[in-house]
Amino acid sequence: MRPALARGFVIMALAAGLGACTATPFDVLLRGGRVLDGSGAPATVADVGIRDGRIVEIGDLGTRTAADTVDVTGHVVAPGFIDPHTHGRERLRDIPTADNLIRQGITTIVDGNDGSSPLPLGPFLDSLAQWDVAPNVALFVGHGSVRRQVMGTANRSATPDELAAMEALVRQAMADGAVGLSSGLFYVPGSFAPTEELVALARVAHAAGGIYSSHMRNEDDSVLAAVTETLRIGRETGIPVLISHHKVGGRRNYGRTVQSLALMREARDAGVTVAFDQYPYTASHTSIASIIPAWARADDGLEGHLARAATRQRVLDEMQAFVAMRFSNDPSKIQLARCGFDATLAGRTLADVLAARRTAVSPEAISALILELVRRGGCSAIFHSFDEGDVERLLASPYGMIGSDGALVAFGVSSPHPRAYGTYPRVLGRYVRERRVISLEEAVRRMTSAPASMLGLADRGRLQPGAVADLVVFDPATVADRATFEAPHQYPVGIPHVFVSGVAVVRNGEVTGARPGVVLRGRGRAAP
CATH class of the missing domain: 3.20.20.140 (Metal-dependent hydrolases)
Structure with a gap:
C-alpha cells in the first residue's frame, strides 16, 4: 500500500455484485485526492473508482485501471x-x-x-x-x-x-x-x-x-x-x-x-x-417592485391606487419609509441588474440615474424613480443592506x-x-x-x-460506494470567486473537475458540453 494513503482507510466495494469483480476496469479513476465524504469527517487521501455512473470503490487502487484516469493529487475530492x-x-x-x-x-x-x-x-x-x-x-x-x-x-x-x-x-x-x-x-x-x-x-x-x-x-x-x-x-x-x-x-x-x-x-x-x-x-437580488407595498399591488390595482391622491400618498409614504430603513436613503445601495425595456441601465445604481438626470437625491426623488421604472416594465435590482x-x-x-x-x-x-x-x-x-x-x-x-x-436525496451528498458519482474536485489553496458587483461575469478559479453521474461536465476548468443530468423527484411521487 502506498504510504501516502491514509492508514486504516479500508478499500470498500459494493455488495450485490456491483464491485464483486475488483479487477474490472473503472470508467473513471480519480487518483491521490484528499477525499472529503460530506459527513464533516476529516479528509483522507484515497483513490476513487467510478463505474456505470456510481462510486464503486474508495481506497488504495494503485494497481487498478480505468478508461479515464485523472491525477488529483493535492486536490479535494468531494460530493457534488x-x-x-x-x-x-x-x-x-x-x-x-x-x-x-x-x-x-x-x-x-x-x-x-x-x-x-x-x-x-x-x-x-x-x-x-x-x-x-x-x-x-x-x-x-x-x-x-x-x-x-x-x-x-x-x-x-x-x-x-x-x-x-x-x-x-x-x-x-x-x-x-x-x-x-x-x-x-x-x-x-x-x-x-x-x-x-x-x-x-x-x-x-x-x-x-x-x-x-x-x-x-x-x-x-x-x-x-x-x-x-x-x-x-x-x-x-x-x-x-x-x-x-x-x-x-x-x-x-x-x-x-x-x-x-x-x-x-x-x-x-x-x-x-x-x-x-x-x-x-x-x-x-429581486424585483425593484418589491419596494412598493404589497397591498398596492393586490388585484393588479397599482395604477388605480396611484391615480387616487389619498392612496398615492400612502404608497409613497410607505416606499419612503422602507428605503429609509433598508438603505438609509442612499440610492447608491440600489443597483439595477436588468431592465427589459432598457439594457443600458444594467449595472447602474439609482444614484447614477439621478445624477445623469441632474436630479437631487431626496426620498421623493428615489420613490418617484422606482415607480417610473416599475411602470415602464420593471427591473430586477441588487439591494445592499x-x-x-x-x-x-x-x-x-x-x-x-x-x-x-x-x-x-x-x-x-x-x-x-x-x-x-x-x-x-x-x-x-x-x-x-x-x-x-x-x-x-x-x-x-x-x-x-x-x-x-x-x-431526501438518499444516494447523493455523500462520497461512498453505491452513491451516484456526482463529484467536484477543487484546490483548497486556490479556490476562489472572482465575480464582483461591478464585474459579475467572471467564473471562479480552483475547480478543475466536476462530474455528474460519473460524466465530466467540467474538465480542466472548461465546460465539456456533456449533459448527463437527471430530474430528481420527491419522496411523494406517485407510482407511474
Missing part, C-alpha cells in the same frame, strides 16, 4: 454540491450546460423557490427530463403559484372551497415529484396568505414526504416574528422547515441573527426540524447550509448578482481559507450531505 435555492428553470432550455452553476461545483439545482413554480408540475418535469441538461434538477411546488391559480392576486383569506382547491394542487404536485412546498411571503400573492393557510398546505406536503421552504414574510424590522411564524408551521405540521437565504436587512436590525438562531435552537430542542440556507454576500457580521455568524451556525439563490445566466448579459457565479467558491476561499469562519470539512458538509438529507 447540492444547491437548495436556485432560479432560472426555464433558461435551462437555452443554457442546458448551466455554465455559471456547474463551474462552481454545483451538480444538483433545486428550483421552484420563493413560492413560484410551474403548474401543473408533472408535465413540466416530464418535459425537463427530455431537455438533456448538465446538472440534476429538482423542484418545489410554489405556494404563490398555487394561490395565484386559485385566487389571483386577491388580498384576502381563502374560502373553504378555495383552500380545498389549493390543497388539491399541492397534493397533485407532490405526487408529480415536488420535493416540497415553497413560499414567498414577501411577494404578491403569498404575502396575503394567513399562517393558517400555510399550515394547511404544509400538512399536505408533509404527508407526501416533502419539506417546507420559505422566503419569510419579513427580513428586517419584523424578522423575528417571521422566524416565529415559520417555526410555528413546522411545529403544527411536523414538516421539516428550511428558511430561505436567511439574513437581516437595515442597519438598525444588524445583529438580530443572534436572536433568530436562538429561536431555531429552542425549536430544534422541542423537536422541530429546522435549518436555513444562505449566500455569503451582504446584498440581495446587510451586515458582514450577520453573514459570518450564520456561517458559523451548524443549522445552516449554502444556497446561491442564483439565477441561471448567459455570460455577459445584464448585470446579475455575483452569487450566480461565486457563491460556493467564495465560501471555500474567503470564509474557510482566509477568514477561518468554518472548517473545510464543515463547509463541504453544508454543501452536500446537509441539503441531501433535508431534501
